[in-house]
Amino acid sequence: MLLRLKTLACTTLLLVLCASFAMAGESDADKPGIHPPVKRQPGPTYKIEAGIDGEIYPVFANYASLLGQNDRTFGVVAIAISNPGSTPLHQRVAVRVFGWSDEEIQMIDLEAGARRTLLFAPSFLPRFYKNQEIVAATVHVSVTNLAGRTVYETTAPVRLRSSEDMYWGRSFKYAPFIASWVTPHDSEVEEVLARAKNYTPDRRLPGYENWKDEADQEHETYIESRAIFTALKKMGLSYVKSSSTLGDHSNVSERVRMPRLSLAQNSANCIDAAVMYASLFENLGMEPSVVIVPGHAYVGVRVAQGSSRFLYIDAALTGRTTFEAAVLSSKTGLARRDAASITQVNIDQARSEGIYPMP
Numbered sequence: 001m002l003l004r005l006k007t008l009a010c011t012t013l014l015l016v017l018c019a020s021f022a023m024a025g026e027s028d029a030d031k032p033g034i035h036p037p038v039k040r041q042p043g044p045t046y047k048i049e050a051g052i053d054g055e056i057y058p059v060f061a062n063y064a065s066l067l068g069q070n071d072r073t074f075g076v077v078a079i080a081i082s083n084p085g086s087t088p089l090h091q092r093v094a095v096r097v098f099g100w101s102d103e104e105i106q107m108i109d110l111e112a113g114a115r116r117t118l119l120f121a122p123s124f125l126p127r128f129y130k131n132q133e134i135v136a137a138t139v140h141v142s143v144t145n146l147a148g149r150t151v152y153e154t155t156a157p158v159r160l161r162s163s164e165d166m167y168w169g170r171s172f173k174y175a176p177f178i179a180s181w182v183t184p185h186d187s188e189v190e191e192v193l194a195r196a197k198n199y200t201p202d203r204r205l206p207g208y209e210n211w212k213d214e215a216d217q218e219h220e221t222y223i224e225s226r227a228i229f230t231a232l233k234k235m236g237l238s239y240v241k242s243s244s245t246l247g248d249h250s251n252v253s254e255r256v257r258m259p260r261l262s263l264a265q266n267s268a269n270c271i272d273a274a275v276m277y278a279s280l281f282e283n284l285g286m287e288p289s290v291v292i293v294p295g296h297a298y299v300g301v302r303v304a305q306g307s308s309r310f311l312y313i314d315a316a317l318t319g320r321t322t323f324e325a326a327v328l329s330s331k332t333g334l335a336r337r338d339a340a341s342i343t344q345v346n347i348d349q350a351r352s353e354g355i356y357p358m359p
Helices: 002-024 058-065 126-130 175-181 187-199 214-234 259-265 270-283 323-335 347-352
Strands: 045-050 077-082 089-097 104-110 115-120 135-145 150-160 165-167 253-255 288-293 296-302 310-313 343-346
Touching: 045 135, 045 150, 058 126, 058 165, 058 175, 077 089, 077 135, 089 150, 104 115, 165 175, 175 270, 175 288, 175 343, 175 347, 187 214, 187 259, 187 270, 214 270, 214 296, 214 310, 214 323, 259 270, 270 288, 270 296, 288 323, 288 347, 296 323, 310 323, 343 347
Parallel strands: none
Antiparallel strands: 045 077, 077 115, 089 104, 089 135, 135 150, 165 253, 288 296, 288 343, 296 310
């Protein structure tokens, strides 16, 4: 019995030793349940910017939303996506402003090691263009893979500016966007023209008549401009400043009334009056311009088709003086300025660049 136990013990010891030697020759990868660490690929990164310093101006949102995705030079929301991995990235990116806009979707195919910025300009709801003060809102960004699984999601706080806030930028860089305030098809604009025709000798406002020579067209432009000035004066339009706005950029932004509001209130400052007159001229098929100098604005209208000359009016004087005095004021005021301080926005040119009236 004792001999049998000794034999069993020796056999067990021999098996343990054999197993130990066998295990010593195995790598961790060969051991059951043990695997080498997997080297993880770095994932994509997303950087989100909204508006100008987090503030969204309706004038720029409307412009960008009217452009195709590939034609935009800026957007309401910009998302910079980097792919540091070794495989291509294929994703669906969706952006909207909760309660204020539709959702815009873009697809992105990004090669390994590449970086790209997507520019979003979702269509905003009508309430956005009726907003009269700064309000808080939230941008929602969602990224899914082609299988529909969400791989990234976030929100960002923004501030929505009033629909009447104009952002000029440094040295009036964004001045062409004032063309968004020129609204020739408003019913209130039509009403002014209906009144103005009563102050012309032949009770008509034909705009340019290209069968006339330049001198005759210029004479007609003067008559029609004076009739518009007289109609607005008879309606009681006069100067009220009301240009201050709230929020950031107070030194490069300004509140500008839409023509329909100026006409409803019979109140306009210089830039309000300039865009109002420009709306009236554009309705007649004429070529208006808004002329901006530091601290003031004038309106101009091309005197004849193809002419290089404009008739300028100090529209802020409407209701306070004669038409002739308003024309003289603009002439002397512009003569005192050096060319570098004068910014002239031709509305026709702005339209050709895709700057249309705001809704």
